[in-house]
Amino acid sequence: MSEILRHTISDDSAWTADDLVRDRSWEVRLGPAHVAEFAAGLAAVQAQGLSLQQITRANFPCGPALRDLAAHVVSATRSGRGFTILRGLPVDGHSDDEVRLMYWGFCQHLGLCVSQDVQCALVADVKEKGIAAGPLTRAYGSKRVTSLHVDGTDVVGLLAVRQAPSSPLTTLASSITIHNEFLAQHPEWLPLLYAGFPWDRKGEQAAWEAPLMPQCLPVFSYAGGQLSAHYNRSWITSASVRRNLPFSDEEVAMLDFFDAMAKKHAYATAMAPGDVYFANNYTVLHGREGYEEDADTQADLKRLFLRIWFFVPEFRAFADEAVERYGITSFGNMGWTAQELAQGRNLADGHRRDFLHAVV
Numbered sequence: 119m120s121e122i123l124r125h126t127i128s129d130d131s132a133w134t135a136d137d138l139v140r141d142r143s144w145e146v147r148l149g150p151a152h153v154a155e156f157a158a159g160l161a162a163v164q165a166q167g168l169s170l171q172q173i174t175r176a177n178f179p180c181g182p183a184l185r186d187l188a189a190h191v192v193s194a195t196r197s198g199r200g201f202t203i204l205r206g207l208p209v210d211g212h213s214d215d216e217v218r219l220m221y222w223g224f225c226q227h228l229g230l231c232v233s234q235d236v237q238c239a240l241v242a243d244v245k246e247k248g249i250a251a252g253p254l255t256r257a258y259g260s261k262r263v264t265s266l267h268v269d270g271t272d273v274v275g276l277l278a279v280r281q282a283p284s285s286p287l288t289t290l291a292s293s294i295t296i297h298n299e300f301l302a303q304h305p306e307w308l309p310l311l312y313a314g315f316p317w318d319r320k321g322e323q324a325a326w327e328a329p330l331m332p333q334c335l336p337v338f339s340y341a342g343g344q345l346s347a348h349y350n351r352s353w354i355t356s357a358s359v360r361r362n363l364p365f366s367d368e369e370v371a372m373l374d375f376f377d378a379m380a381k382k383h384a385y386a387t388a389m390a391p392g393d394v395y396f397a398n399n400y401t402v403l404h405g406r407e408g409y410e411e412d413a414d415t416q417a418d419l420k421r422l423f424l425r426i427w428f429f430v431p432e433f434r435a436f437a438d439e440a441v442e443r444y445g446i447t448s449f450g451n452m453g454w455t456a457q458e459l460a461q462g463r464n465l466a467d468g469h470r471r472d473f474l475h476a477v478v
């Protein structure tokens with residue numbers, strides 16, 4: 119277990135909704151130069167006849183506007199507020215596949231993009247998939263409210279392609295602010311939070327892997343002067359169900375307090391088609407309101423967001439990198455690069471990549 123941070127963090131990473139209302143520097147509206155460079159990148163990959171999996175930083179060119187934008191995304195997620203929202207990516211007039219190519223191409227300039235699920239999706243469709251609610255089911259295939267949580271890599275990107283008629287709001291909250299609240303109101307729970315919980319693998323593990331993490335993933339950890347959070351109540355609840363070890367009353371109270379503080383300080387924002395957020399999973403939680411959509415809505419008119427997961431070299435310090443950074447991502451068909459998938463490395467029995475420096 120890492121050292122427990124016993125003082126309040128007061129830098130930009132510890133924000134509240136009011137802070138984001140006062141200072142909107144987290145938001146960037148794209149201009150004609152950005153749009154033109156996205157179109158040029160798309161034209162380049164189409165001219166080369168490249169599939170999405172073949173796109174690299176080298177063959178998806180970025181002009182000066184997109185290069186500056188990429189530097190902004192990396193900087194805004196690595197430090198400061200820990201996230202940014204870009205508004206106005208060119209989605210109108212493009213097919214979903216063309217949007218995937220542009221989005222994926224741009225993200226090659228942000229970090230090392232990896233697969234996210236049992237299907238090895240590199241760009242995952244976040245949409246209603248008719249998946250029934252259940253304790254061992256990942257939440258992104260439903261219309262239900264998505265509670266504030268983090269994903270499995272350094273950064274998550276989520277691009278709005280089509281919205282539902284009710285335009286459910288996206289919610290974001292600072293994990294650092296929540297740690298400040300624990301410190302102020304319930305410091306007695308910090309040792310439990312730093313000890314953490316095992317996470318379930320939600321049935322997405324390979325045949326030779328255990329159905330849940332062998333170690334506990336700390337809810338909070340502290341290393342190199344940086345606090346990191348790892349919180350997804352759904353995944354730790356699944357682990358408790360699979361182990362048949364219900365949470366104690368104290369653990370339930372602690373997790374309820376975490377959720378209540380996340381909700382209290384969350385900022386809710388509309389996401390229009392072409393808007394995308396990039397969030398540091400160690401400092402920023404993300405979620406979404408529930409929504410309604412007619413069951414007979416045509417597939418090409420349904421709400422659709424596109425998710426990309428990526429690692430950023432030298433992103434931050436970790437107390438236990440193998441567990442905190444790769445413990446939940448590097449299993450099954452998750453955590454593989456497009457090049458590794460092309461080589462079939464995800465099919466090699468028992469072999470896992472543990473460290474980013476092994477592939478960059």
Ligand SMILES: [Fe+2]
Nearest residue numbers: 267268269404
């Ligand atoms: Fe998520």
